[in-house]
Amino acid sequence: MSTLFKSLSLEEKLALASIIPIAVVSILFLVVITFGQVIQQQNTLVQHSSSIASILSRNVAASVLFKDEAAARSLLDALHYEVSALHAYVVSSDTNFRVEYDAKDSGRDWQAIIADKGYIAENIGLFSDNLVLKQSIELDAELIGTLVLVFDTQSVRNATSKLILLLIFLMAISSAVAYALVHHLHRSIFGPVQRLKNIMQTVSRENDYTIRVGETDEKDMRDLYIGFDHMLDQIEHRESELDAHRKDLEKQVFERTAEIENINVRRIKWLENMAFFLHHELRNKIVGFRSTLDIIERKAAHIDLEKYLNRARKSTTLMNYLLQSIGNASDLEASLYTELQQELSLSILVNEQVHEYRDSNPAWVFRSDIEDDVVVLGNYQRIVQALDKLITNAVEHSDNGLPIDIKLKSEDEDAVLEVLNTGDALPENREEMFEVFVSSKLNRSENRGLGLFVVKLIVDSHAGEVSAFALEKDQGARFVITIPLHRKPHTDS
Numbered sequence: 001m002s003t004l005f006k007s008l009s010l011e012e013k014l015a016l017a018s019i020i021p022i023a024v025v026s027i028l029f030l031v032v033i034t035f036g037q038v039i040q041q042q043n044t045l046v047q048h049s050s051s052i053a054s055i056l057s058r059n060v061a062a063s064v065l066f067k068d069e070a071a072a073r074s075l076l077d078a079l080h081y082e083v084s085a086l087h088a089y090v091v092s093s094d095t096n097f098r099v100e101y102d103a104k105d106s107g108r109d110w111q112a113i114i115a116d117k118g119y120i121a122e123n124i125g126l127f128s129d130n131l132v133l134k135q136s137i138e139l140d141a142e143l144i145g146t147l148v149l150v151f152d153t154q155s156v157r158n159a160t161s162k163l164i165l166l167l168i169f170l171m172a173i174s175s176a177v178a179y180a181l182v183h184h185l186h187r188s189i190f191g192p193v194q195r196l197k198n199i200m201q202t203v204s205r206e207n208d209y210t211i212r213v214g215e216t217d218e219k220d221m222r223d224l225y226i227g228f229d230h231m232l233d234q235i236e237h238r239e240s241e242l243d244a245h246r247k248d249l250e251k252q253v254f255e256r257t258a259e260i261e262n263i264n265v266r267r268i269k270w271l272e273n274m275a276f277f278l279h280h281e282l283r284n285k286i287v288g289f290r291s292t293l294d295i296i297e298r299k300a301a302h303i304d305l306e307k308y309l310n311r312a313r314k315s316t317t318l319m320n321y322l323l324q325s326i327g328n329a330s331d332l333e334a335s336l337y338t339e340l341q342q343e344l345s346l347s348i349l350v351n352e353q354v355h356e357y358r359d360s361n362p363a364w365v366f367r368s369d370i371e372d373d374v375v376v377l378g379n380y381q382r383i384v385q386a387l388d389k390l391i392t393n394a395v396e397h398s399d400n401g402l403p404i405d406i407k408l409k410s411e412d413e414d415a416v417l418e419v420l421n422t423g424d425a426l427p428e429n430r431e432e433m434f435e436v437f438v439s440s441k442l443n444r445s446e447n448r449g450l451g452l453f454v455v456k457l458i459v460d461s462h463a464g465e466v467s468a469f470a471l472e473k474d475q476g477a478r479f480v481i482t483i484p485l486h487r488k489p490h491t492d493s
Contacts, residue, residue: 076101
């Protein structure tokens, strides 16, 4: 009931709040009047029937005394003029004399009806079918017999039904009239509120804060209208300021984006120049330095000098390798930002590579757990390059005979590629493993940490992330690459 009331409109709630008290009072008033009328009619029937019983008992006294059946029957037959009289009989005190009257040959059990305590005048109810009266027959203060009368209460019941119907009719009419009057009167209250509601909906729908409620003659609503218009003034002012800030912000974002793009172009250009410089200028210098060492070696044959020459030659070889690796990394970083990426099935790519790793590394066991239909936006060759370097890293660090696991699955909005191997523990600086010149290998001085750096460059260019985790008890490593999944746009059929 409470939920139903809450779902009503404000106007309907006001109408019900006014009607319900009036309806309750009216119903109580009509119920009291109706039941008063019913009881009055019932008392009238009892009084009328008691008068008939009293008159008849006096007239039939002589017949009972002299046991004159014909006279008694004649007196009882006079009851047929009383429509409500159904049955009657007189009986003498010694029960030797008895005369009965039956208005209708109904075959009813009159003895059971007469014995029913609910039909006597003191206990009769609003809807009792019969009224039973017992009248003593006396002569000279001596009880000589008894008169019993049974009356039909149909007239009272009919009147009761009519009064109840009249009560329901009056209740319905009064409720309808009250609702109409209250609804009409509440318009003057609800009208200004409805106007305010319509203005609010218009402002919300059209986002037009220049609309105003205006003035009203309603004293109680005037302050509300003024306050609402003042609020719209404030919102309009704030909206203007926000619009100005939004345009300024858009301009700043556009300028900043252009600036970042320009910086990125210059950075790529710098990387290209750096790669050119490393490949050509420094390499030429190293070649010249190596030629000088060869000349010195041919001109001089001294044992101590040979030791220093070997050391210098080894340093130039390592420097040449280092410059070549840095140059390749610089070339890669510069080219990654210009390469095209397209829709790519990572599931097919990884499956194909697993077969190649098994063929090219027969001494190792490669286990795969690859989910189907994992699609990303990427460059096929670059992802293969990154996976190759992780597999090479896993092979170099794994114990012979132990499997290398390759897993691929989709998780939330990302494709997750994992490479796991049991073997060497990760170094303590695992957070820095993907930076240039940081190696994941222990006690291997020939490595300069460019493999994982290249992996990070490739993954970054695919808007992804790469991480390294130690296995249980530091018995190996787990490398994880996450790349955003490529969701195909839904098209209406």
